[in-house]
Amino acid sequence: xxxxxxxxxxxxxxxxxxxxxxxxxxxxxxxxxxxxxxxxxxxxxxxxxxxxxxxxxxxxxxxxxxxxxxxxxxxxxxxxxxxxxxxxxxxxxxxxxxxxxxxxxxxxxxxxxxxxxxxxxxxxxxxxxxxxxxxxxxxxxxxxxxxxxxxxxxxxxxxxxxxxxxxxxxxxxxxxxxxxxxxxxxxxxxxxxxxxxxxxxxxxxxxxxxxxxxxxxxxxxxxxxxxxxxxxxxxxxxxxxxxxxxxxxxxxxxxxxxxxxxxxxxxxxxxxxxxxxxxxxxxxxxxxxxxxxxxxxxxxxxxxxxxxxxxxxxxxxxxxxxxxxxxxxxxxxxxxxxxxxxxxxxxxxxxxxxxxxxxxxxxxxxxxxxxxxxxxxxxxxxxxxxxxxxxxxxxxxxxxxxxxxxxxxx
Numbered sequence: 001x002x003x004x005x006x007x008x009x010x011x012x013x014x015x016x017x018x019x020x021x022x023x024x025x026x027x028x029x030x031x032x033x034x035x036x037x038x039x040x041x042x043x044x045x046x047x048x049x050x051x052x053x054x055x056x057x058x059x060x061x062x063x064x065x066x067x068x069x070x071x072x073x074x075x076x077x078x079x080x081x082x083x084x085x086x087x088x089x090x091x092x093x094x095x096x097x098x099x100x101x102x103x104x105x106x107x108x109x110x111x112x113x114x115x116x117x118x119x120x121x122x123x124x125x126x127x128x129x130x131x132x133x134x135x136x137x138x139x140x141x142x143x144x145x146x147x148x149x150x151x152x153x154x155x156x157x158x159x160x161x162x163x164x165x166x167x168x169x170x171x172x173x174x175x176x177x178x179x180x181x182x183x184x185x186x187x188x189x190x191x192x193x194x195x196x197x198x199x200x201x202x203x204x205x206x207x208x209x210x211x212x213x214x215x216x217x218x219x220x221x222x223x224x225x226x227x228x229x230x231x232x233x234x235x236x237x238x239x240x241x242x243x244x245x246x247x248x249x250x251x252x253x254x255x256x257x258x259x260x261x262x263x264x265x266x267x268x269x270x271x272x273x274x275x276x277x278x279x280x281x282x283x284x285x286x287x288x289x290x291x292x293x294x295x296x297x298x299x300x301x302x303x304x305x306x307x308x309x310x311x312x313x314x315x316x317x318x319x320x321x322x323x324x325x326x327x328x329x330x331x332x333x334x335x336x337x338x339x340x341x342x343x344x345x346x347x348x349x350x351x352x353x354x355x356x357x358x359x360x361x362x363x364x365x366x367x368x369x370x371x372x373x374x375x376x377x378x379x380x381x382x383x384x385x386x387x388x389x390x391x392x393x394x395x396x397x398x399x400x401x402x403x404x405x406x407x408x409x410x
Contacts, residue, residue, distance in 0.1 A: 001059070001060050001061070002057070002058070002059045003056075003057070003058040003059075004055075004056070004057050004058075005055070005056045005057075006053065006054065006055045006056070007053075007054045007056075008051070008052070008053050008054070009051060009052050009054065009077070010049070010050075010051040011049065011050055011051070011079070011116075012047070012048075012049050013046075013047060013048040013049070013085060013112050013113075014045070014047050015045070015046045015047070015085050015086060015087040015112035016043055016044070016045050016087065017043070017044045017086055017087040017088040018040055018041065018042075018043055018044075019041045019042070019043075019044045019087075019088055019089065020037055020038055020039065020040050020041050021038045021039075021041050021159055022035045022036060022037060022038050022091055022158075022159050022161060023036040023037065023038040024036045024161065024162070024238050024239055025093060025094075025161050025162065025163060025164060025238075025239050025246060026164075026236050026237070026238050027097070027164045027165050027193065027196070027236065027237035027238075028232070028236050028237075029193060029232040030096075030188075030189035030190040030192075030193045030232070031095065031096040031097070031189045033093045033094050033095075033096075033097075033164075033165065034093050035091050035092065035093050035161070036238075044087045044088065045087065046087040046112040046113065047112070048112050048113040048114075050115055050116070052075075052077060052116075052118065053075075054074070054075045054076065054077065055073075055074070055075055056072070056073070056074040056075070057072060057073045057074070058070070058071075058072045059071050059072070063126075066128060066129045066130065067126065067127070067128050067129075068126070068127045068129070069124075069125070069126050069127075070123075070124070070125050070126075070127070071122075071123065071124045071125075072121070072122070072123045072124075073120075073121065073122050073123075074120075074121045075118065075119070075120050075121070076118075076119050076121060077116040077117065077118055077119075078116060078117040078119070079116040079117075080114040080116065080117075080149055080253065083110070084110050084111065084114055084149065084253040085110060085111070085112045085114065086110040086112070087110070087112050088110060089107065089108070089109050089158060089159075090107060090108045091105070091107045091158045091159065091161065091248060092105045092106045092107055092248075093105055094165070096165075096189055097165035097167070097173065097189055097192055097193070098163050098165050098166050098167065098246075099165055099166055099167025099168075099173055099174075099177050099192060100165075100167075100187060100188075100189060100192060102165070103342070103344070104155070104247065104248065104249035104342075104344075105246070105248055105249065106248070106249055106251060106342055107158055107248040107249065107250045107251065108250070108251050108252060109250055109251075109252040110252060110253065111252060111253055111254070114149060114253055114254075114255060115147040115255050116147065117145060117146070117147050117148055117149055118145070118146045118147055119143045119144065119145045119146075120143065120144045121141070121142075121143050122141070122142045122143075123139060123140070123141045123142075124139065124140050124141075125137055125138065125139030125140070125265075126138055126139075131271075132271075133269070133271045133278070134269060134270045134271055134278075135267075135268075135269055136266075136267070136268045137265075137266070137267045137268075138264065138265075138266055139264060139265045139266075139267075140262075140263075140264045141261075141262065141263060141264070141265070142260070142261075142262040143260070143261040143262070144258065144259075144260055145258065145259045145260070145261060145305070146258050147255040147256075148255070148256045148257070148258070148259050148305065149253055149254070149255060149256070150253070150254055150256040150302075150303055150304075150306070150339055150340070151251055151252070151253060151254065151338065151339050151340040151341075152251070152252065152254045152301045152340055153249050153250065153251050153301060153340045153342075153345050154249075154250050154252075155247055155248070155249055155250070156247065156248060156250055157245040157246060157247060157248065158246075158248055158250070160245065161239070161245070161246045162239035162240070162241075162243040162244065162245055162246055163239060163243050163244055163245070163246040163247075164196075164237045164238060164239040164240075164243050165192070165193075165196075165237075166243060166244050167192075168243070168244050170242060171242050171243050171244070172196050172199045172200065172204070172237070172240075172242070172243075173192065173196045173237075173243075175195075175196075175199060175206060176192055176195035176196040176199065177192060179195055179206075179210065179213075180192065180195065185217070186222075188222075190222070190223060190228060191222070191223065193232070193237070194213065194223055194228055194231060195209060195213050196237055197231050197232070197235040197237060198212050198213055198231070200235055200237055201231070201234070201235050216228075249342065251340065251341075251342075256303050257290075257303060259288055259289060259290050259305045260288065260289040261286060261287070261288050261305060261308065262286070262287055262288075263284060263285045263286035263287055264284075264285055265282060265283070265284045265285075266282065266283050267280070267281070267282040268280065268281050268282070271317070274320075275320070276318050276319055276320025276321070276323075277316075277317065277318055278316075278317040278318075278319070279314065279315060279316050279317055280313075280314070280315045280317065281312075281313065281314040281315070282312065282313055283310070283311075283312040284310060284311050284312070285310050286308050286309065286310060287308070288304075288305035288308045289305075290303060290304050290305050291304055291305075292304035292336050292339065292347045294347060294387040294388065295387065296345075298344040298345050298346070299345070300345065301339075301340055301345060302339040302340050302345055302347060303339070304336055304339055304347070305336070306335070306336045306337060306338060306339065307335055307336070307337070308335055308336065309332050309333040309334060309335030309350075310332070310333040311330075311331065311332045311333065312330075312331050313328055313329060313330045313331065314328070314329055315327065315328040315329075316328075322362055322363035322364075323360075323361075323362050323363075324360070324361045324362075325358075325359070325360040325361075326357075326358065326359045326360075327356075327357075327358045328356070328357045328358070329354060329355070329356050329357075330354065330355050330357060331352070331353070331354035332352065332353050332354070333352050334349055334350060334351050334352045335349070335350055336348070336349055337349060337350045337384060341386070341393075346386040346387060346391075347386065347387065348384055348385075348386060348393060349384065349385050349386070349389075350382075350383070350384050351382075351383040351384070351385065351389070353380060353382060353383075354380060355375065355376040355377075355378065355380050356376070356377045356378045357373075357374060357375050357376065357377065358373070358374045358377065359371065359372065359373040359374070360372050366409070367408060367409040367410070368406070368407070368408055368409075369406070369407045370404075370405070370406050370407075371403075371404070371405045371406070371407070372402070372403070372404055372405075373402070373403040373405070374400055374401070374402050374403075375400065375401045375402075375403075376398055376399070376400050376401060377400050379397070379398060379399050379400060380398060381395060381396060381397050381398055382394075382395070382396040382398055383395050383396075
C-alpha cells in the first residue's frame with residue numbers, strides 16, 4: 001500500500017506593536033537601577049512572507065504473515081512561537097553598578113522575519129502482530145532540520161540609553177570611583193552611590209561632596225545608616241551626556257544552522273488472553289549531531305539542538321467490560337532546554353524527570369462514562385540548571401494532580 005501527497009503553503013506575517021521609548025537609566029540606590037519608561041511611541045509594523053512545498057510518501061507491506069514493514073518520507077514545518085514574532089524591544093536594568101562588575105543587563109529583541117523550522121523526515125519500522133491486540137515494533141527515524149530556531153546574544157546599545165554607574169573617567173561615577181580608590185575606601189555599591197549622589201546634590205562640587213562624605217564616614221564601619229538612607233531618598237542619579245552609552249546583552253531568536261536528529265524506538269504491547277490485563281512498554285533513543293559544551297566560552301554564542309532526550313514508559317493495563325484502568329511510569333532523560341541565556345550565554349538544561357501516573361474510567365452506559373486521572377503520584381520535582389547540575393536556575397516542587405471527568409455522547 002502506498003499513499004503519496006503534496007501540499008503547498010504560503011504564510012504571511014504581519015506584526016504590529018506600540019513601542020515605548022525608555023527615557024533614561026536611573027540609579028536610585030546602592031544596587032537599585034531602573035529603566036525609566038517614556039511616553040508611548042508610534043506603531044512598529046514589520047511584515048514577512050514565505051512559502052513551502054511539502055511532499056509526503058507513506059508505504060507499507062506485509063513481508064511475512066503478521067509482519068508489516070512501513071517506510072515514510074515527509075517534509076514538515078514548525079513555525080516560530082508567536083512570542084518570537086513580536087515587533088518590539090525590551091531593555092532591562094543592571095543588577096548593580098557597572099563600575100563594580102555588574103552582569104550585562106539583558107534586553108530582548110524579537111524577529112517577525114523568522115523562518116519556520118523545516119524538516120525532511122525519514123522513518124522505517126517493522127511490526128510483528130504475534131497475537132490479537134499484541135505486537136512488537138522496532139523503528140528508526142532520521143530528520144534533517146533547517147532553520148532551527150535558537151537564541152543568540154549580541155552586545156550593543158538601545159534607545160541611546162546611557163550608563164550613570166560606569167565609573168568611566170570624567171563622569172560623576174568615575175570621579176567617585178577615583179576618590180574611593182585614592183583614599184583606600186572599600187569599593188562597595190553603597191560607597192560608590194553615596195559619593196556620586198553627593199556630587200549630584202552639590203552641583204558637581206567635588207570639595208563639598210568630599211566634605212559631606214568624610215563627615216559621615218567612619219573607617220572600618222562605613223557610612224552612617226541614617227545619613228545614607230536620607231541621601232538615597234533625596235537623590236536619584238540619572239545619566240547625563242558625559243556618561244557612556246550603556247552596553248546591553250541583547251538576546252533574540254535567530255534561524256541557526258542545519259542539524260540532524262536521529263534515533264530508534266522499541267515498543268511492546270501484550271494482552272493476556274481474554275483477561276483484560278496487559279502491559280505496554282516503549283523506549284526511544286534520540287541523538288543530534290550538534291551538542292552543547294557546558295564549559296564553552298561565555299562570550300561566544302552557543303548553537304545546539306534543544307529538546308533532545310531519551311524517553312521511556314511502561315504501563316500496566318486493564319480493559320474489559322466497560323472498565324479501563326492504567327498505571328504508568330513515564331521517564332525522560334535530561335535535555336537541553338535553551339541556549340544563550342543571559343549575558344553569559346549559558347545553556348539551560350532540564351534534569352531527568354519521571355512520574356508515576358494512573359487513570360481509571362468506567363462506561364456507565366453506551367453514552368455516559370466517568371473517569372479519574374492522577375498525575376505525578378510520587379511528587380517528582382522539576383529542575384533546570386545552567387552549566388552544571390549545582391548551578392540551579394529553577395526548581396519547582398510538584399504535588400500530585402487529580403482530574404475527575406465525565407463524557408457524554410449524543
